[in-house]
Amino acid sequence: MAARLNTLAAHAILIGLAIHTVLLPILFYSLLYIVKQSHEELFVNDVRKYSRFIADVFEMDGAVSNEMQSVRLLDSAVLGSDGVYAELIEGDRWLRSGLLADYPADHYKEDFAFGQHGDRIYFLSIPLDIPGRQLLLRMGFDEQVTIEQVKTARQRLTVVLFLYLLISIIALVLMSTRMTRPLRALQHASRNIAMGQHHDHLQVDSQITEIRELATDLESMRAELVGVNASLLEEIAEREMMDNRRKVLEGKLRQVQKLETVGVLAGGIAHEFNNILVPIFLYTEQAMHDLPAESPVHAQLERVLKSSNRAKSLVQQILTFSHQSGNPEHEPVDVKPIVEEALELLRALIPSTVELHQELAADDCMVLADRNQIHQLVMNLCGNAYQALDETGGSITVVLNRCAVDEQFCGEHPQLRVGGYLRLSIHDTGHGIDRSSLHRIFEPFYTTRAVGKGTGLGLSVVHGIAVSHSGDITVESEPGQGTTFHVYLPEIQPHRQAVPGHDQEPLDTP
Amino acid sequence: MSTARALLICCLGCILCAQAAVAKRQVVLVASATSPLHDLDSLELRKIYLGFTVKRDGKTVKGLRNTGDKDLNRIFLQAVVAMSEKSYSRRLLSLTLRQGIPRPSEYNNAGQLLEALSSDPYSVTYMWKDAADRSADVKALRVLWQQD
Numbered sequence: 224m225a226a227r228l229n230t231l232a233a234h235a236i237l238i239g240l241a242i243h244t245v246l247l248p249i250l251f252y253s254l255l256y257i258v259k260q261s262h263e264e265l266f267v268n269d270v271r272k273y274s275r276f277i278a279d280v281f282e283m284d285g286a287v288s289n290e291m292q293s294v295r296l297l298d299s300a301v302l303g304s305d306g307v308y309a310e311l312i313e314g315d316r317w318l319r320s321g322l323l324a325d326y327p328a329d330h331y332k333e334d335f336a337f338g339q340h341g342d343r344i345y346f347l348s349i350p351l352d353i354p355g356r357q358l359l360l361r362m363g364f365d366e367q368v369t370i371e372q373v374k375t376a377r378q379r380l381t382v383v384l385f386l387y388l389l390i391s392i393i394a395l396v397l398m399s400t401r402m403t404r405p406l407r408a409l410q411h412a413s414r415n416i417a418m419g420q421h422h423d424h425l426q427v428d429s430q431i432t433e434i435r436e437l438a439t440d441l442e443s444m445r446a447e448l449v450g451v452n453a454s455l456l457e458e459i460a461e462r463e464m465m466d467n468r469r470k471v472l473e474g475k476l477r478q479v480q481k482l483e484t485v486g487v488l489a490g491g492i493a494h495e496f497n498n499i500l501v502p503i504f505l506y507t508e509q510a511m512h513d514l515p516a517e518s519p520v521h522a523q524l525e526r527v528l529k530s531s532n533r534a535k536s537l538v539q540q541i542l543t544f545s546h547q548s549g550n551p552e553h554e555p556v557d558v559k560p561i562v563e564e565a566l567e568l569l570r571a572l573i574p575s576t577v578e579l580h581q582e583l584a585a586d587d588c589m590v591l592a593d594r595n596q597i598h599q600l601v602m603n604l605c606g607n608a609y610q611a612l613d614e615t616g617g618s619i620t621v622v623l624n625r626c627a628v629d630e631q632f633c634g635e636h637p638q639l640r641v642g643g644y645l646r647l648s649i650h651d652t653g654h655g656i657d658r659s660s661l662h663r664i665f666e667p668f669y670t671t672r673a674v675g676k677g678t679g680l681g682l683s684v685v686h687g688i689a690v691s692h693s694g695d696i697t698v699e700s701e702p703g704q705g706t707t708f709h710v711y712l713p714e715i716q717p718h719r720q721a722v723p724g725h726d727q728e729p730l731d732t733p
Numbered sequence: 734m735s736t737a738r739a740l741l742i743c744c745l746g747c748i749l750c751a752q753a754a755v756a757k758r759q760v761v762l763v764a765s766a767t768s769p770l771h772d773l774d775s776l777e778l779r780k781i782y783l784g785f786t787v788k789r790d791g792k793t794v795k796g797l798r799n800t801g802d803k804d805l806n807r808i809f810l811q812a813v814v815a816m817s818e819k820s821y822s823r824r825l826l827s828l829t830l831r832q833g834i835p836r837p838s839e840y841n842n843a844g845q846l847l848e849a850l851s852s853d854p855y856s857v858t859y860m861w862k863d864a865a866d867r868s869a870d871v872k873a874l875r876v877l878w879q880q881d
Contacts, residue, residue, distance in 0.1 A: 268817035275779075275815030282775065333881060335807035347811055350876055352775045359879070 231406065235399035236392075243391055251384055258376045262369050263337035270345055270364040273304050278349040278360050287311065287351070287358060293318050300362065307344055308363025313356060331361065343367050405429035409438055412445075421449045472635060474662075479637065482665055482686065489667050490545030493538045500538065503531050540680045543596070544667055544687035553692070555715055558588045558597060558645055562623055565601035573609050576616030583623040588645050590712040596688045597712075603681045604649045604708050610672075611653030611706065622648040625714060636711075638695045643714045650707040656700040664698065685710070757880040759862035760808050761873040768854040770794065772874050775813075781857065782814050783824060784834035789855060797849055797858040801841040809859055812878040847871065 227233060277300045286292040297309040297320035308331075309320040332340045333348055344363045351358040405427040412425045425445055427438035511524045566581055573579060590597075601621075608619045626646045633639050656664065656671075663669045665686040670679035689696040689710050700706035762778065764770045770789055777787045781796035788794065800806055806818075814821050828834040840846035843864070850856055851870055865873050 264817045264819050268820040271811055271815040271817065275775075279776065331881065335804070335811055348878070348881060349812055349815075350879060352875070361881075 230403070232396075232399040232403045235402070236395050239391065239395040239399075243388055247384055247388060251380060254380055255373075255377055258380070259373050262373050262376070266364075266366070266369045267337055267345070270304070270347065270362070273300075273364075274347055274349055274360065274362045277309075277362065278351055281311070281351050281358070281360060282353055287353060287356070290318060294320065298322050305365040305368050306362060307365045308346070308361065310361040311351075312359045312361060331363075337366060337369070343370070402431065405431070405434045405438070409434075409441060413441065416445055416448070421445065421452055468634070472637075475635065476637065478662065478665075482683075485667055486545035486687065489541045493541035493545065496534070497538045497542075500531055500535055504528070504535075507531065537678065537680070540678075540684050541667065543599075543691075544680065544683040552593055553591050554594075555589050556592050556594050556597065557586065558590055558592070558647070558712065559583050559586060559623060561594060561597045562601050562621065562647065565598050565605065566621060569602070569605050569609070573619075574613075574616075577609060577612045578618040580618060580620040581622075582620065584625060584645075588623060588625070589715050590645055590692065591715050592692050592712065593688075596692070600685050600688045600710065601647070601649075603685045604710070607681055608649055608651035608653065608706070611651050615653065617652035617705075620648075620650045622646075622650070624648075626711070628711070636695045636697070638690055638693070639711060640693075640713070644694070644711045645714050647710040647712070648707055649710075650705060652705040655702040655704050655706055656698070657702050661698060661700055665696070759876050759880070760805065760812070760859055760878040761862045761865050762857055762859050762875050762877050763850070763865050763871040763873050764857045765850050765854045766870050766872050767851075768856075768872065770855065770857065770874060773857065778857075778877075779814055782809075782837055784828050784836060792855040795853060795856040796837045797846060797856055798837050798839040799841075799843075799846055799858050799860055800839045801843055801846070802861075805859070805861065808878045813859065 228237075277296070280296060281287055281293075286296050293311055297311060297318065300306055300309045301320045301322050306320075307323055311318040330342055330344075331346050332342065334340060334345045337345065339345075343366045345366050346361065346363045348359050348361045351360055408427050409425060412423055415423045425438050425442040427434060429435050429438070507524050507528050511521055511528070514521045514524070562583060563581075566579065570579060605619060605621070611617075612619065624646055626644050628636075628639050628641055628644050630641055633641055660669075660671055664682050666679075667683040668679040669683075685708075686696055689712070692712055694710060694712040696711070697709045698706065699709075762773065773781070773787070773794065777794075778796070781787050781794055782798070786793055798806075798809070810816060810818055810821060816824065825836050829836060838849065840849060840858075843860075846858060846860075847868060847870055850858055857874065859877055860871075862873065862876070865871050
């Protein structure tokens with residue numbers, strides 16, 4: 224209830240009522256006073272004029288000389304107005320109109336104003352100007368008629384003012400409601416904006432200038448707010464994207480640093496191990512040379528030499544991963560024939576349940592590389608793919624194409640530089656790699672296979688080869704969907720610029 | 734003897750005073766004591782006070798209003814012009830505006846009224862009879878109103 228009374232409409236109505244409460248009684252009594260004065264003044268004027276007229280008749284017609292005529296004239300005076308008394312006096316003698324039984328002559332008190340003496344009769348006397356006689360005309364007129372007229376006027380005035388009050392209240396309610404309607408619309412729209420519905424336009428249909436201007440100002444503020452809000456949302460989204468990208472980069476950087484650390488450690492161990500292997504090879508071969516071939520010790524030494532070779536191979540792989548595998552001969556090579564050669568070898572190894580597809584780009588896919596290491600890279604990746612399909616079967620797809628590396632991609636792969644690259648993609652439809660393993664697959668000796676079924680160095684070696692060729696390797700895998708490795712190698716084509724869109728594919732940022 | 738005479742004189746004085754006290758008040762039409770005017774009838778009087786021309790001996794008779802006494806004014810309105818005050822004012826205004834008839838001069842000071850009356854022998858005014866009787870400069874022409 225209190226809330227309703229505190230509304231603008233209620234205040235307007237209450238103010239209107241208060242004003243009417245004060246002004247209406249003043250108006251009522253003022254109008255009543257004017258009406259009363261007017262009626263009374265009219266009455267007094269009429270009776271004075273009428274009496275004077277009767278006196279003139281007496282003075283001019285000589286009616287006073289005849290009693291019968293005088294009485295008739297007095298009767299006529301009473302009948303011609305609201306007269307209640309008419310009398311002609313000369314000394315102790317008098318003549319009266321006999322029309323009114325209740326004659327008020329005994330209460331005669333001359334009046335000079337309406338309502339004087341409170342007898343409700345207006346008495347007045349006029350000396351008649353008749354030579355030789357001292358005649359006095361007395362007349363009385365009923366004031367009650369005028370009093371009733373004033374009462375009627377008062378009642379009508381009351382009704383009119385009551386109707387006026389009623390119409391005023393209705394008008395006040397309607398006007399205050401109409402005036403506050405646009406304000407309520409503004410309030411509704413403002414609340415919507417406060418609740419986040421910024422796109423509701425503040426449209427107010429009002430003739431009131433202040434309300435129209437307020438709506439215009441609020442609409443401007445809303446539009447500005449929407450703009451600011453949109454730019455803030457955009458900024459937040461951009462920051463979130465940057466934050467995510469930063470996290471990804473940090474993860475990758477940590478991975479690269481970890482691999483480098485592991486590489487340095489493993490390289491150091493491999494070097495020392497290689498130094499140990501050198502006398503083993505020398506003395507084993509010397510001992511074998513000194514012993515006859517049929518000696519049982521010779522056969523044992525052969526086994527030692529065989530194991531030493533395996534150890535040498537292992538050391539070589541570790542050195543390759545740690546980029547310390549001697550001095551690889553980097554020369555301009557066409558990658559396509561190397562890939563084709565490796566795939567030819569692979570076809571002989573894989574069972575018929577595994578299909579091998581190849582989509583190799585045009586010739587002249589030149590990179591500055593060690594031919595043997597590229598061959599090893601292809602064989603390792605395809606070997607991994609084949610092993611993923613060993614039990615279930617499926618397909619391996621090898622794709623070689625050109626691509627353009629942009630700044631964004633470089634940001635995510637710090638080893639790469641903006642320019643043209645060859646991308647070698649090996650996709651298998653195998654069981655895929657789970658997310659936790661995906662981050663560790665390039666670590667040396669990390670394997671998901673059973674013990675004895677792999678050294679865990681294959682992908683580490685591939686990573687080492689890619690990085691040592693100023694390239695990089697990425698992996699995409701979904702468990703049950705298969706795995707795709709992308710190897711990026713910088714293309715060398717002095718006569719061609721690495722411009723995206725030539726026959727290069729743009730990169731999809733993972 | 735002298736005491737008896739004094740008592741007699743006192744008694745006569747008291748009787749005269751009592752007679753004067755119970756005497757009915759009258760309003761009379763007066764003019765200057767030297768005025769040649771003798772009488773004006775009620776119609777002429779109304780004409781004069783409404784601004785119409787009434788002539789005596791070729792001279793226009795002027796009506797002067799005595800507004801110094803409220804009761805006297807009310808009696809004048811009722812017994813002489815036979816109108817209410819507002820109606821009389823409206824009538825004068827109407828005549829002034831329509832026909833250029835001048836309004837009667839008004840005096841609320843008895844001295845000024847008598848002076849104006851003396852200065853023009855063809856002017857008349859009204860006053861209480863006892864006041865007229867006290868002044869040697871005026872003469873009563875007729876009774877306009879008499880208290881019952």
